[in-house]
Amino acid sequence: MLKQRNPNAVAILAFEMIVGSGMFEWIPAWLDRARTAVWVPLTVYAAVAVVLSQIMVDLVLQGRAQRAQAVTVFDALLPPRRLAEALNGLMLLVFLINAAIILRIAVHLIKYVALPDTPVLVLVVLGMLIPLQLFFGGFDAILRYEMVLFWPTVFIGVLMLLLCLEVSDLANLLPLWPVSWRAVVRTLPEILYLLPGFLLTVVYLPSFHAAGVDARSMRRMVLRGVLAAIVLQVLNVSAVVVDFGPFEGAALNWPIVEAVRMQHGGRWAVLFLLPVLAAVSSAVNLYLYAAYRIAVFYTYTRARRMWVTGPLMAGVIALSVLPESFEQVFRYYVPVLEGIEGPLLGFLIGLWVWTKWKGGVNSG
Numbered sequence: 001m002l003k004q005r006n007p008n009a010v011a012i013l014a015f016e017m018i019v020g021s022g023m024f025e026w027i028p029a030w031l032d033r034a035r036t037a038v039w040v041p042l043t044v045y046a047a048v049a050v051v052l053s054q055i056m057v058d059l060v061l062q063g064r065a066q067r068a069q070a071v072t073v074f075d076a077l078l079p080p081r082r083l084a085e086a087l088n089g090l091m092l093l094v095f096l097i098n099a100a101i102i103l104r105i106a107v108h109l110i111k112y113v114a115l116p117d118t119p120v121l122v123l124v125v126l127g128m129l130i131p132l133q134l135f136f137g138g139f140d141a142i143l144r145y146e147m148v149l150f151w152p153t154v155f156i157g158v159l160m161l162l163l164c165l166e167v168s169d170l171a172n173l174l175p176l177w178p179v180s181w182r183a184v185v186r187t188l189p190e191i192l193y194l195l196p197g198f199l200l201t202v203v204y205l206p207s208f209h210a211a212g213v214d215a216r217s218m219r220r221m222v223l224r225g226v227l228a229a230i231v232l233q234v235l236n237v238s239a240v241v242v243d244f245g246p247f248e249g250a251a252l253n254w255p256i257v258e259a260v261r262m263q264h265g266g267r268w269a270v271l272f273l274l275p276v277l278a279a280v281s282s283a284v285n286l287y288l289y290a291a292y293r294i295a296v297f298y299t300y301t302r303a304r305r306m307w308v309t310g311p312l313m314a315g316v317i318a319l320s321v322l323p324e325s326f327e328q329v330f331r332y333y334v335p336v337l338e339g340i341e342g343p344l345l346g347f348l349i350g351l352w353v354w355t356k357w358k359g360g361v362n363s364g
Helices: 007-019 027-066 073-077 081-113 119-126 129-135 139-167 181-194 195-212 215-251 253-260 269-297 308-322 326-363
Strands: none
Touching: 007 027, 007 139, 007 195, 007 215, 007 269, 027 073, 027 081, 027 181, 027 215, 027 253, 027 308, 027 326, 073 081, 073 195, 073 308, 073 326, 081 119, 081 195, 081 253, 081 269, 081 308, 081 326, 119 129, 119 269, 119 308, 129 139, 129 308, 139 253, 181 269, 181 326, 195 215, 195 269, 195 326, 215 253, 253 269, 269 308
């Protein structure tokens, strides 16, 4: 078993896949609809995340048992090859769109905090240099990069968030009981925006199982990673609500950055970019390499891999620079992303139900 492919790496990778970019750009939209009742959709999200994580682990274990040579669980479990190829193609598209969204939102954050006059294309191309180099090192190079950055990033980020609580007002959390349940219910579809990381699990987790990580350890470590990601999301939402309240928090594009800026005369906002950019880099790496693995799987020959990297990189760069504004990213890309992601997750859940029923029939 390769050194990096161990149970601890499973937990860290699960955390990074679920947290995503670490910019928490979804918080204002949630506060705008749910206000102080934002804890209701967060609780629903936590329950969905825990259940989905265990479903994905089950699918990975079932797929490994049935077919070793597969890039996703669709290849491993679906007899119709064309159907598996179509679903993998949709996942590749989801990964590319997610990488582009994360990269473009990170560019907006960098321009907002530190480099307002830098062209978008320059920042996007610079952001693509790290995944381009890691691609040539393979999955274990990606994994080492993720592991090395994890603890410093989490430590600095969480410490700065906790320091934001110095100027907090707990009265901003009230009322906890929703004033309008209709508004809360309208927030629930926003949960889908936080779920694409679960599609990554069906690409990455099979590598750990193939490397010898047993089923019980994988299940336990994935659950730990998901719960840690949920705790971090709750901490970020709490910092925004207690510092600004739901109304002001909903009016800010970057409430976390503004909460950090309130400390020590605003000198820490640039420092806060360090953990954010590390998280962004990790998320872009994971989405791009997942797309790369799917694309290479269908090129059949190793010699053609360099012809896969170029179009993938060019596609993400193009998708990143096309929107003219921060709002256009959400207006154009998020509906497309959710329109593909929702059916894919639904299909994965249906596939899990089918494998469970099939196993029950066979065992009987």
